[in-house]
Amino acid sequence: MLGPAISSSNPTKALNDAQLFGIGLRHEHYQQALTCPADIDFVEVHTENFFAPGGASAELIREISKHYELSLHCTAMGLGSIDRPSDSYMDTIARLNQDHKPLFLSDHASFNRAAINSDKNAKSIFTSDLLPLAFNREWLSALSDNVNYVQDKLGRQILVENLSSYFQYYEDEMMETDFLNQLVEKTSCGLLLDLNNILINAHNKQSSNPLHDAISWTESINLNAVQEIHLAGFSQDKVAGFYVDDHSQAVSDECWALYRNTIQRLGKVATLIEWDNSLPSWETLVAELDKARAIVSELESEHYLKQALPS
Amino acid sequence: MSDIQTLQGSLLEDIYRFGEQQTSAAHTQVYQNNLLASAFRSLSIAYPCTRQLIGDEALKGLAAMNLQQQPLQTADWSEFGQLLAKIIASNEAFESYPYLSDVAHYEALIFESERSRDELFDQSSVFKLQESDIDNVYIRFQESFRLLESPYPVEDIYRANLSEAADTDQYLQLAKEKLEQDEYEERLMIYRCRYKADSTAVAKNEFAFISACMKGLSIGSALDTIEIEAHRTAENNGLDLGNVLNLLVQHQAISELYIQ
Numbered sequence: 413m414l415g416p417a418i419s420s421s422n423p424t425k426a427l428n429d430a431q432l433f434g435i436g437l438r439h440e441h442y443q444q445a446l447t448c449p450a451d452i453d454f455v456e457v458h459t460e461n462f463f464a465p466g467g468a469s470a471e472l473i474r475e476i477s478k479h480y481e482l483s484l485h486c487t488a489m490g491l492g493s494i495d496r497p498s499d500s501y502m503d504t505i506a507r508l509n510q511d512h513k514p515l516f517l518s519d520h521a522s523f524n525r526a527a528i529n530s531d532k533n534a535k536s537i538f539t540s541d542l543l544p545l546a547f548n549r550e551w552l553s554a555l556s557d558n559v560n561y562v563q564d565k566l567g568r569q570i571l572v573e574n575l576s577s578y579f580q581y582y583e584d585e586m587m588e589t590d591f592l593n594q595l596v597e598k599t600s601c602g603l604l605l606d607l608n609n610i611l612i613n614a615h616n617k618q619s620s621n622p623l624h625d626a627i628s629w630t631e632s633i634n635l636n637a638v639q640e641i642h643l644a645g646f647s648q649d650k651v652a653g654f655y656v657d658d659h660s661q662a663v664s665d666e667c668w669a670l671y672r673n674t675i676q677r678l679g680k681v682a683t684l685i686e687w688d689n690s691l692p693s694w695e696t697l698v699a700e701l702d703k704a705r706a707i708v709s710e711l712e713s714e715h716y717l718k719q720a721l722p723s
Numbered sequence: 724m725s726d727i728q729t730l731q732g733s734l735l736e737d738i739y740r741f742g743e744q745q746t747s748a749a750h751t752q753v754y755q756n757n758l759l760a761s762a763f764r765s766l767s768i769a770y771p772c773t774r775q776l777i778g779d780e781a782l783k784g785l786a787a788m789n790l791q792q793q794p795l796q797t798a799d800w801s802e803f804g805q806l807l808a809k810i811i812a813s814n815e816a817f818e819s820y821p822y823l824s825d826v827a828h829y830e831a832l833i834f835e836s837e838r839s840r841d842e843l844f845d846q847s848s849v850f851k852l853q854e855s856d857i858d859n860v861y862i863r864f865q866e867s868f869r870l871l872e873s874p875y876p877v878e879d880i881y882r883a884n885l886s887e888a889a890d891t892d893q894y895l896q897l898a899k900e901k902l903e904q905d906e907y908e909e910r911l912m913i914y915r916c917r918y919k920a921d922s923t924a925v926a927k928n929e930f931a932f933i934s935a936c937m938k939g940l941s942i943g944s945a946l947d948t949i950e951i952e953a954h955r956t957a958e959n960n961g962l963d964l965g966n967v968l969n970l971l972v973q974h975q976a977i978s979e980l981y982i983q
Binding site: 460463464465466467468469470471488489490493494497498500501523524525526527528529535537538539540541543546550551554578579581583651652653654656 | 726727728730731732733734735736738739748749750752753754756757758761762794795796797798799800801837838839840841842866867915918919
């Protein structure tokens with residue numbers, strides 16, 4: 413297990429003392445991001461888009477990493493699945509990690525594969541989605557085993573992101589925050605706090621005050637483990653009765669308020685804007701990040717911002 | 724099975740029942756929609772010409788059929804859609820597009836080629852031809868290299884749909900002329916120069932030679948094979964080995980020559 417070694421020496425936490433601001437870089441902006449480099453500290457790419465061993469995408473990620481620090485954000489490790497990520501999948505992640513040495517490497521507290529037809533020997537089938545986990549000891553054990561396996565395989569800490577979900581399991585035995593805090597204890601992984609996901613879950617639970625509930629959520633999480641924050645917007649159009657985490661809008665006022673509240677307690681932390689659908693111009697996206705900078709500067713100047721959390 | 728296996732398996736099973744949406748729970752419909760949208764997006768990237776030819780709604784239908792016939796076996800979407808040409812070939816709805824399956828196959832090979840490992844040709848390996856009898860010299864092809872044989876002018880159909888508007892008519896005309904020929908046979912080699920995969924037509928005997936080498940025959944044995952075939956069909960072999968090797972090198976088809 414990798415655990416204790418990571419917690420005693422945390423490279424990303426040290427980086428965060430400098431306060432990093434980044435953008436989720438998507439296909440539509442590749443050209444502009446390379447020809448007109450923006451004043452941002454890092455970009456995050458979806459790792460699975462760069463799985464090809466050669467060709468244009470391999471060259472593209474090499475070019476991107478010449479201009480920006482990288483964060484590799486995975487969507488298909490399926491860390492909460494019963495079985496481990498496949499060797500070929502992990503070999504590819506390891507190659508990309510080795511080649512590009514990203515600041516962060518992250519995935520979600522979710523599963524994406526399972527054997528069906530009640531046949532435990534059947535080959536797993538996959539879905540493209542991030543399927544939610546039940547918050548109980550059995551699922552925590554599966555998630556922890558895979559997080560430890562991935563960290564051992566890569567020889568580095570990974571960040572695990574909280575998920576947006578459209579239902580809860582009857583099998584839940586604890587709060588999501590307790591589940592994630594215990595994951596940190598068992599694996600020494602970092603946390604990637606997606607504030608938009610917390611708000612979406614509050615809305616989908618018909619909360620009378622989603623922002624209040626989201627703040628309570630962040631008050632229950634182990635902030636020492638948080639290495640990065642994701643900010644995003646979601647559409648007000650419901651799908652099958654739910655607000656969906658579609659990253660199709662500017663960051664909502666509610667999400668900015670949650671961000672302000674969170675970093676007052678958390679201190680400096682890498683902050684990233686995610687925008688995946690109905691993408692605005694590259695300039696608009698970069699400007700969106702300026703709002704985060706302004707909030708941090710304002711808090712810093714008012715001495716509200718903690719310089720470091722007690723260990 | 725443990726509870727976790729049962730729960731995870733049953734949610735996956737529900738998601739793959741996207742043909743029965745009325746019976747699915749509301750949250751399952753969100754995941755079903757996402758799965759179908761991802762499958763459509765994946766096919767749109769790999770099969771742009773097929774999409775142009777049949778339209779978005781038909782491609783969405785094919786994405787759903789593909790998922791039902793072969794649920795995702797890996798987390799890598801680039802591996803999805805390998806069945807598409809076969810699904811099209813077996814689907815009555817596309818009978819009026821007899822070339823569509825081969826166009827989809829062509830696109831799959833182009834897509835694979837563009838994602839293959841970057842390789843260089845070991846030029847010094849050419850001297851193997853001087854060092855040893857050609858019966859002992861083999862060709863190692865680049866991962867990006869493919870061959871395709873079709874009774875339809877798939878290359879021109881592809882270009883007619885994806886080229887600049889000014890060139891469209893020219894490719895359409897070429898495709899029509901070839902379709903009108905008796906027993907038209909298209910033989911293509913698909914290769915990648917730098918990042919862009921492309922194709923070029925090769926003669927029947929060149930195709931047979933390259934195909935034999937790709938199956939693992941030595942250069943000498945491959946030549947013997949096509950000569951025997953030429954005798955059998957009373958055709959003139961007329962293969963110029965130098966020309967073929969030059970063609971392959973020019974199109975970055977070879978990584979090296981080697982002796983076994």
